[in-house]
Amino acid sequence: MSKTEDVEKAASVSSTSPSHSSQDNVPFIPASLTVSNLQYEITIPKPLKEGEKKPAFKKLPNIQRALLTNVAAKAMPGRVFAIMGPSGSGKTTLLDLIADRQARNVGKLQGEILLNDVPVKEYGSIRKRLIGYVTQEDDFIETLTVLETLTFAAKMRLPRSMSNADKIARVHSVMQELNLTHIKDTKVGGAVIRGISGGEKRRVTIGIELLSSPSVLLLDEPTSGLSSTDALNVANAIKDLSKKGRTVILTVHQPRSDIYELFDDLLLLSQGNVVYFGKAQSATTYFEALGHETPVGWNVADYFLDLITEHQGSEDSEHVASSSHENFAKRYTEHLSSNPQAYLTQLLQEHGVHSSEKLQRDELLARFKEEYSTEFAATTLTQIGLITQRSLTNLARHPTIFQASVVIHIIFALVVGSLFSGLQDRPEMGATSFNKSIALFFITSFLATMTFSAMPQFIIERSLFLRERAAGMYRTSSYFAAKTIVETLSYTILSVVFVVITYYLIGLKGSILYYFISVAVFVNVALSLIAAIGAGAENAEVGMNFLSLINTMAMLFSGFIVSRVDIPKGWIWAFWASYYQWAFSGLLNNEFRDAADAQKSEATLRYFGIWDLEWLTKWNAVLILLGYFVFFRVIGLLLLLAKKA
Structure with a gap:
C-alpha cells in the first residue's frame, strides 16, 4: 500500500x-x-437526577x-x-x-x-x-x-x-x-x-x-x-x-x-x-x-x-x-x-x-x-546540598521571608523587653514573681505565633516540590532534609536574636545558654508542626485554620492560663500533650528552680503546679520538646511522601 x-x-x-x-x-x-x-x-x-434529593x-x-x-x-x-x-x-x-x-x-x-x-x-x-x-x-x-x-x-x-x-x-x-x-x-x-x-x-x-x-x-x-x-x-x-x-x-x-x-x-x-x-x-x-x-x-x-x-x-x-x-x-x-x-x-x-x-x-x-542507569541522576547528598543552597539563597535575597522576619523580631524584642523591664509584681498574687512569668509566657506565645508566617510560603514551595519530584529530580527525603536544615538554622538565629534582647531588658537571671537552647528548640517544634500541617493541607487557608486550632488548644493548656492543679481531670491529658507546656515549664524551672530568692521562687513554681514535679527538670523538658520536633518532622515527611502531584 x-x-x-x-x-x-x-x-x-x-x-x-x-x-x-x-x-x-x-x-x-x-x-x-x-x-x-x-x-x-x-x-x-x-450523580443525582434532576430534582432528586440526596437521602x-x-x-x-x-x-x-x-x-x-x-x-x-x-x-x-x-x-x-x-x-x-x-x-x-x-x-x-x-x-x-x-x-x-x-x-x-x-x-x-x-x-x-x-x-x-x-x-x-x-x-x-x-x-x-x-x-x-x-x-x-x-x-x-x-x-x-x-x-x-x-x-x-x-x-x-x-x-x-x-x-x-x-x-x-x-x-x-x-x-x-x-x-x-x-x-x-x-x-x-x-x-x-x-x-x-x-x-x-x-x-x-x-x-x-x-x-x-x-x-x-x-x-x-x-x-x-x-x-x-x-x-x-x-x-x-x-x-x-x-x-x-x-x-x-x-x-x-x-x-x-x-x-x-x-x-x-x-x-x-x-x-x-x-x-x-x-x-x-x-x-x-x-x-x-x-x-x-x-x-x-x-x-x-x-x-x-x-x-x-x-x-x-x-x-x-x-x-x-x-x-x-x-x-x-x-x-x-x-x-x-x-x-x-x-x-x-x-x-x-x-x-x-x-x-x-x-x-x-x-x-x-x-x-x-x-x-540512564540510575533512578536519580544526583546522589542523595548532592540533592540535599543543592536544595539547601537554593533555599539559603532564597532566604538571603527574599525581602519578606527572612529579612523582614529579622526586623520584626528585633522590634518586638525591644517592645517586649522594655514593657516587662519596669513591671512590678502584683501584691494580690502573693510572694510570686508573676511579672517574669508573664514575660516568659509571652515570649513563647509570640515566637510560636511568628512561625505562622511560614505556612503560606510552605504551601507555595510545596507546589514546586511536587512538580520537581514528579519529574524525577530528587527524593522526597532529600527535599525534606534540606528544608529541615534551612528552617532550623534560620529560626534558631531569629530566636537567639530575640532572647539576647529580651533577656537583658527584662532582667532575667536564669542560664542564658538554656534560654538559647530551649527557645530555639521550642520555635522549631512550632515550625515542624507547620511543616506537618502544610504537607497535608489542601491549601494555605485550610492549613492556617487547622494550625490556629491546634496552637490555641496548646496555648490554653500551657499551664499559665489555668494552672496544672486547677485543670479538670478530664482535660489533664491536654496539659501533658501541649508543647507550650513543656517549653513554659522548662523556662520557669530555669528562672526560678535555683534562684537566690528561694521563697519567692518556690511560691511561683507552686502557683503553676510544677514545684512537686521533681522529674520535670529543665533539661528533661528540652528532651521532650526534641521528641515533639522529631515526631512532627516524621509526620510531615510521611504526608509529603503520600502527597500526589
Whole structure:
C-alpha cells in the first residue's frame, strides 16, 4: 500500500539510534509514541437526577465514569501533535496518563502506551527522563535568576558521569535554543519580586525539561494565560523543537489561527471520545465531508470546538435515540473501519514495518537503560546540598521571608523587653514573681505565633516540590532534609536574636545558654508542626485554620492560663500533650528552680503546679520538646511522601 508523503517523512526522522548534539554530551533518542485503545475509568458517587434529593444519612452508590474511551493515536518525531477539545474532554487526563502522573481519582486503565513499540512501563524509572512533562503552572523560586534556575535543574537531572562544566554547557545550549540567553541574569520573579515575562517563564519551564533531552516532550496548555505575542513566541519555540526530531505533544484549548497553523497532527476529543485524528490541516476537509463547512473568516480551531460543544451529549446512550446531536465519535469510528487510507491506519502500518521484531525492541530498551542507569541522576547528598543552597539563597535575597522576619523580631524584642523591664509584681498574687512569668509566657506565645508566617510560603514551595519530584529530580527525603536544615538554622538565629534582647531588658537571671537552647528548640517544634500541617493541607487557608486550632488548644493548656492543679481531670491529658507546656515549664524551672530568692521562687513554681514535679527538670523538658520536633518532622515527611502531584 502506498504511503503518504507525510508518513514517509515522519518515518525517516524516527531513528532508533541515539544522536548527540555537538554542543553537549546529552544523548537524544528520537522515538514515536503510540496510544492504543486507551480506556480510563474512575469511581465516583452516582450523580443525582434532576430534582432528586440526596437521602439523609445514606451514602450514594458508586458508579464507573469513563474519562477516556478507546483513544488511539500516534505521535511521530519531527511533528507537533496537538490535542484539542472542550473543557472536560479528557485532554489533561490523557497527557497525565502518558506521563504516568494521574494524581487523583486513580482509576482503572486499559489499553497500552508504547514508546517505539515498547510499553512505557517496561522502561521503569527512566521513563521520566525519556518523557518530559511541562505543566501549566510555572513554579519557580522567584529570587533565582534564569541561569541559576536552569543550573539547579541541570545538576539534578543530568548524568553523574557529566562534569559540572559539561552541565553548564548544556544549560547555555538550552538557553540559546529557547532564546533565553539575553535574560540569563534576570531574576525569574513572582508575587513579590519583579522578573521576566509570562512567555519567558513558560520557556524556562520548557527548558528545564529539555535539559535531559527527552525523546517525547509533553506540554499541558503551554500558551494559556499568556498574551497573544507571548503565546505565539512560545508556540514558535515548540515548533522549532519538533523540527530537530523531537516528538512534541501538547494540549491546547482555543489557539489563534497562526498558532494552529504550526500544528502537524491533531487529536480532537469530546467527553473522552476521539472525534478526529489526522493531519491538522486536513481536519476542515474531514468535517466538510460530514456536512460541516467552516464559515468564511472563522478560526478553524474555534469552529471545531463550537461544533463539538454544540453536539456533545450524543455519546450518552440514554439520549442517542431522541437527541438531534450528531455523534462525531461514532462517525470517526465508521471512518476508520471503512477507510483503509485513514491517517491512523497508515501510521500504525508504517510502525509495524520498521520496529515489529522483538530483537530490535530489546536492543533499543537495553540502550535506553545503559544511557540512564540510575533512578536519580544526583546522589542523595548532592540533592540535599543543592536544595539547601537554593533555599539559603532564597532566604538571603527574599525581602519578606527572612529579612523582614529579622526586623520584626528585633522590634518586638525591644517592645517586649522594655514593657516587662519596669513591671512590678502584683501584691494580690502573693510572694510570686508573676511579672517574669508573664514575660516568659509571652515570649513563647509570640515566637510560636511568628512561625505562622511560614505556612503560606510552605504551601507555595510545596507546589514546586511536587512538580520537581514528579519529574524525577530528587527524593522526597532529600527535599525534606534540606528544608529541615534551612528552617532550623534560620529560626534558631531569629530566636537567639530575640532572647539576647529580651533577656537583658527584662532582667532575667536564669542560664542564658538554656534560654538559647530551649527557645530555639521550642520555635522549631512550632515550625515542624507547620511543616506537618502544610504537607497535608489542601491549601494555605485550610492549613492556617487547622494550625490556629491546634496552637490555641496548646496555648490554653500551657499551664499559665489555668494552672496544672486547677485543670479538670478530664482535660489533664491536654496539659501533658501541649508543647507550650513543656517549653513554659522548662523556662520557669530555669528562672526560678535555683534562684537566690528561694521563697519567692518556690511560691511561683507552686502557683503553676510544677514545684512537686521533681522529674520535670529543665533539661528533661528540652528532651521532650526534641521528641515533639522529631515526631512532627516524621509526620510531615510521611504526608509529603503520600502527597500526589
